[in-house]
Amino acid sequence: xxxxxxxxxxxxxxxxxxxxxxxxxxxxxxxxxxxxxxxxxxxxxxxxxxxxxxxxxxxxxxxxxxxxxxxxxxxxxxxxxxxxxxxxxxxxxxxxxxxxxxxxxxxxxxxxxxxxxxxxxxxxxxxxxxxxxxxxxxxxxxxxxxxxxxxxxxxxxxxxxxxxxxxxxxxxxxxxxxxxxxxxxxxxxxxxxxxxxxxxxxxxxxxxxxxxxxxxxxxxxxxxxxxxxxxxxxxxxxxxxxxxxxxxxxxxxxxxxxxxxxxxxxxxxxxxxxxxxxxxxxxxxxxxxxxxxxxxxxxxxxxxxxxxxxxxxxxxxxxxxxxxxxxx
Amino acid sequence: xxxxxxxxxxxxxxxxxxxxxxxxxxxxxxxxxxxxxxxxxxxxxxxxxxxxxxxxxxxxxxxxxxxxxxxxxxxxxxxxxxxxxxxxxxxxxxxxxxxxxxxxxxxxxxxxxxxxxxxxxxxxxxxxxxxxxxxxxxxxxxxxxxxxxxxxxxxxxxxxxxxxxxxxxxxxxxxxxxxxxxxxxxxxxxxxxxxxxxxxxxxxxxxxxxxxxxxxxxxxxxxxxxxxxxxxxxxxxxxxxxxxxxxxxxxxxxxxxxxxxxxxxx
Amino acid sequence: xxxxxxxxxxxxxxxxxxxxxxxxxxxxxxxxxxxxxxxxxxxxxxxxxxxxxxxxxxxxxxxxxxxxxxxxxxxxxxxxxxxxxxxxxxxxxxxxxxxxxxxxxxxxxxxxxxxxxxxxxxxxxxxxxxxxxxxxxxxxxxxxxxxxxxxxxxxxxxxxxxxxxxxxxxxxxxxxxxxxxxxxxxxxxxxxxxxxxxxxxxxxxxxxxxxxxxxxxxxxxxxxxxxxxxxxxxxx
Numbered sequence: 001x002x003x004x005x006x007x008x009x010x011x012x013x014x015x016x017x018x019x020x021x022x023x024x025x026x027x028x029x030x031x032x033x034x035x036x037x038x039x040x041x042x043x044x045x046x047x048x049x050x051x052x053x054x055x056x057x058x059x060x061x062x063x064x065x066x067x068x069x070x071x072x073x074x075x076x077x078x079x080x081x082x083x084x085x086x087x088x089x090x091x092x093x094x095x096x097x098x099x100x101x102x103x104x105x106x107x108x109x110x111x112x113x114x115x116x117x118x119x120x121x122x123x124x125x126x127x128x129x130x131x132x133x134x135x136x137x138x139x140x141x142x143x144x145x146x147x148x149x150x151x152x153x154x155x156x157x158x159x160x161x162x163x164x165x166x167x168x169x170x171x172x173x174x175x176x177x178x179x180x181x182x183x184x185x186x187x188x189x190x191x192x193x194x195x196x197x198x199x200x201x202x203x204x205x206x207x208x209x210x211x212x213x214x215x216x217x218x219x220x221x222x223x224x225x226x227x228x229x230x231x232x233x234x235x236x237x238x239x240x241x242x243x244x245x246x247x248x249x250x251x252x253x254x255x256x257x258x259x260x261x262x263x264x265x266x267x268x269x270x271x272x273x274x275x276x277x278x279x280x281x282x283x284x285x286x287x288x289x290x291x292x293x294x295x296x297x298x299x300x301x302x303x304x305x306x307x308x309x310x311x312x313x314x315x316x317x318x319x320x321x322x323x324x325x326x327x328x
Numbered sequence: 329x330x331x332x333x334x335x336x337x338x339x340x341x342x343x344x345x346x347x348x349x350x351x352x353x354x355x356x357x358x359x360x361x362x363x364x365x366x367x368x369x370x371x372x373x374x375x376x377x378x379x380x381x382x383x384x385x386x387x388x389x390x391x392x393x394x395x396x397x398x399x400x401x402x403x404x405x406x407x408x409x410x411x412x413x414x415x416x417x418x419x420x421x422x423x424x425x426x427x428x429x430x431x432x433x434x435x436x437x438x439x440x441x442x443x444x445x446x447x448x449x450x451x452x453x454x455x456x457x458x459x460x461x462x463x464x465x466x467x468x469x470x471x472x473x474x475x476x477x478x479x480x481x482x483x484x485x486x487x488x489x490x491x492x493x494x495x496x497x498x499x500x501x502x503x504x505x506x507x508x509x510x511x512x513x514x515x516x517x518x519x520x521x522x523x524x525x526x527x528x529x530x531x532x533x534x535x536x537x538x539x540x541x542x543x544x545x546x547x548x549x550x551x552x553x554x555x556x557x558x559x560x561x562x563x564x565x566x567x568x569x570x571x572x573x574x575x576x577x578x579x580x581x582x583x584x585x586x587x588x589x590x591x592x593x594x
Numbered sequence: 595x596x597x598x599x600x601x602x603x604x605x606x607x608x609x610x611x612x613x614x615x616x617x618x619x620x621x622x623x624x625x626x627x628x629x630x631x632x633x634x635x636x637x638x639x640x641x642x643x644x645x646x647x648x649x650x651x652x653x654x655x656x657x658x659x660x661x662x663x664x665x666x667x668x669x670x671x672x673x674x675x676x677x678x679x680x681x682x683x684x685x686x687x688x689x690x691x692x693x694x695x696x697x698x699x700x701x702x703x704x705x706x707x708x709x710x711x712x713x714x715x716x717x718x719x720x721x722x723x724x725x726x727x728x729x730x731x732x733x734x735x736x737x738x739x740x741x742x743x744x745x746x747x748x749x750x751x752x753x754x755x756x757x758x759x760x761x762x763x764x765x766x767x768x769x770x771x772x773x774x775x776x777x778x779x780x781x782x783x784x785x786x787x788x789x790x791x792x793x794x795x796x797x798x799x800x801x802x803x804x805x806x807x808x809x810x811x812x813x814x815x816x817x818x819x820x821x822x823x824x825x826x827x828x829x830x
Contacts, residue, residue, distance in 0.1 A: 046486025
């Protein structure tokens with residue numbers, strides 16, 4: 001699910017952005033190395049990026065359920081490009097979707113890259129798909145691997161969405177409700193994605209058996225990737241943790257006050273879990289502050305200014321547009 | 329599959345669209361847009377007036393870029409369903425009454441829902457204005473100038489270049505199926521995998537042909553940027569661009585950190 | 595530069611999946627010749643063309659361009675003298691704008707910026723596409739794309755032009771423009787085509803392929819009058 005800018009607050013977005021940037025940097029390094037032995041990867045990434053973009057617009061239905069969906073394609077891309085090139089490709093698609101089609105927010109890009117691109121290509125593919133498929137794929141292995149990798153990858157992505165939204169402090173939806181909703185839904189989406197991925201892989205291998213040699217089969221990469229991904233997430237966790245601690249210490253009084261205030265209206269995680277409390281502090285520090293300023297005249301005044309400014313600019317540009325159209 | 333045609337049309341329009349005045353230079357527009365987003369999205373949900381004041385930027389930026397704010401505004405409304413979808417939980421859970429208009433009690437929940445919608449719409453408007461007045465390729469070039477490595481911008485340009493090509497192929501394949509009576513919006517899995525699988529194979533073939541074309545012209549792995557290769561000339565920003573940068577660079581933080589509505593009640 | 599010839603000696607090529615695309619090809623094309631390569635689909639035309647600039651490496655036999663055998667070491671130089679225009683311009687124009695595509699070759703040759711600019715200007719002028727310089731290939735018509743694709747190759751100053759179906763998918767006007775353009779070139783031209791009109795106007799020599807072998811090779815009028823050849827090509 002693409003996260004919109006509306007649902008994320010700046011510190012979370014920037015934090016996720018930093019982690020995503022780190023992973024992208026790694027991906028760049030890995031792909032540049034691959035270019036040395038395989039020049040074709042440049043055009044393959046470009047064209048498959050365009051392909052995935054198009055493929056995401058064609059829905060499939062799962063007979064018997066009446067539900068339809070589209071493929072995201074992380075595992076599919078990774079089977080032919082390898083994890084890092086696939087990560088880069090899927091990221092580029094996310095960026096284009098965000099900028100041109102407003103599918104996902106610009107600031108929320110970091111979150112989307114982590115949730116949707118990183119989880120499937122950098123975690124689910126090397127840790128789940130590759131080991132199950134092994135070096136001699138057959139239909140059964142492909143189906144099992146696709147299902148497992150897609151479900152887990154999507155669940156991790158859903159977890160990411162929940163964490164990022166919750167930490168942004170914009171939703172009053174209780175954490176437990178939110179997370180059970182998201183993980184439940186994404187279990188089914190994961191099954192769909194797994195079946196779709198397997199279906200394409202099987203079709204492609206059947207129509208062109210020799211395409212298997214393009215299957216990314218470098219097993220040694222899998223172990224290296226695990227190390228890199230863990231490093232990446234370690235860094236990310238440090239940054240996030242540091243950020244939370246920083247914020248928690250900045251607003252001690254306001255926080256005590258506000259935690260009191262919210263226990264009346266929203267469900268506070270009443271566990272002694274230190275992380276949960278700290279996370280909640282981040283949430284509340286950005287969302288609830290003591291003084292409200294929703295004075296009606298203030299709101300109306302601001303709206304009036306906007307309308308006036310808009311009218312002025314409209315009149316000015318109207319004349320210019322008339323001039324340019326008469327030039328044409 | 330109206331979506332395919334709609335997307336294709338959007339891309340074509342984006343390509344053909346010429347802004348009346350591409351102002352400001354993307355070198356200024358990009359950082360200002362990002363500054364705007366950072367500031368906008370850091371506003372706490374209860375500060376509705378501050379959120380509304382932030383609407384000044386899209387309106388004025390639109391005018392500077394030579395676009396119609398009305399059109400941009402309407403386009404930005406597309407984000408509302410998503411905002412409401414997530415935000416609707418807030419009124420359900422936050423019941424503390426915050427204000428009263430006449431006999432209506434406005435709860436904190438409704439305030440935060442409205443805030444989510446406002447920030448969503450304004451954020452989207454700033455991105456729409458950025459992309460439509462500069463074009464995607466120009467933004468990629470600007471990203472490169474800001475130091476974003478070429479492997480990202482090259483990939484973005486490549487994907488952008490071939491999306492239309494692949495979409496055309498997809499539409500052709502879909503039309504062929506429609507002629508045979510299989511035109512639908514959704515395909516059952518087996519049919520879908522044959523369709524998309526076919527598209528996939530064609531894409532792989534195409535990438536090999538492109539790779540051959542690249543090698544035939546001496547490609548050895550590095551895509552060297554033509555513009556930086558040809559001119560080492562520093563890109564000079566005009567005075568009005570610098571003015572734009574400085575103005576918004578100060579006004580935006582001002583809008584974020586002070587409450588302008590205090591003008592209205594003494 | 596002006597003594598570039600193309601010589602195939604006993605060239606065979608087998609694809610990785612075992613398909614034998616070329617069988618014992620012997621061929622000599624002298625500088626300045628305009629050769630049409632005819633044959634039905636699957637005859638091996640494209641495969642043969644891809645050997646001319648080393649994109650495919652012969653499984654056996656040797657390809658020699660102007661005295662230089664095509665090997666890993668010589669490939670860069672070979673690709674400067676043998677320019678290839680592919681069948682689908684979309685495969686050849688992969689940069690965001692026309693000028694970037696045309697400059698791609700010269701920049702990869704590490705030419706100084708001034709010379710790159712000169713080459714770009716020259717190539718655009720020669721193909722009549724100077725006004726398209728800053729356009730995206732997405733906005734070009736089929737004929738314009740074809741001419742820009744040729745410009746991308748001309749910018750490298752090749753002595754040999756290898757073209758795969760240059761007039762396919764062009765309307766009459768664009769086709770006429772293209773044929774007129776090709777007539778102005780002094781390069782050696784090897785053109786795989788189904789367009790007999792093009793052959794008649796442009797080429798003085800015809801090579802016919804069938805099932806990976808060369809079955810006819812000679813003057814255009816002689817070959818095209820040969821009934822056996824016409825049968826092979828399913829023209830009669």
